[in-house]
Amino acid sequence: MKTSQAVSAASPKKSSKWFERVLILLAIIGTVAVMSLYQDLAQRYQSHSNPKSSVYGMWVEKEAASYVKDWFELSQNGVTINHRVVATSFDLKGDLITFYSGDVRYQYQVLNENKTQLQQLSPAHYHPVFELSGKHKKSLR
Structure with missing residues (x-):
């Protein structure tokens, strides 16, 4: 009975780490997307204000x-x-x-x-x- 409790206690930690890694990956992807959109916006403004x-x-x-x-x-x-x-x-x-x-x-x-x-x-x-x-x-x- 102790082994089944130990396995069930370890399982939430693994899923929690997996969830954290997915969130970090999504945050990195989101940051890169926002930066590329900002760069595009800055280039469009530059070409409009200084053609x-x-x-x-x-x-x-x-x-x-x-x-x-x-x-x-x-x-x-x-x-x-x-x-x-x-x-x-x-x-x-x-x-x-x-x-x-x-x-x-x-x-x-x-x-x-x-x-x-x-x-x-x-x-x-x-x-x-x-x-x-x-x-x-x-x-x-």
Whole structure:
């Protein structure tokens, strides 16, 4: 009779541990789900408040001789340099624009609220300022 009581006393402990482990697993899964939903929501807000289209256009190096000026174009198709697509996408996070051409990372910082000037941050050997030009230039009213 003592053995049957011992077995029945051990059984609730096993089921209790199993139940606790299931609850912990569900809590972890729920936390991961909430975090991924929050990340998606944050990305949607970022793309709505700071759309990539706000930097679309032709960017021309400022204060350089016309025969050596660098230029590039940002569009929904990616990044174009010398009439060639060098990157099919670019990232706009806050005031930083980043794209890769091969293994080289190009990074630019927006210098003003109107998003009409950029400064090249990398590659680090030269830091020119670029200006949004031509028909894409925004009204500064």
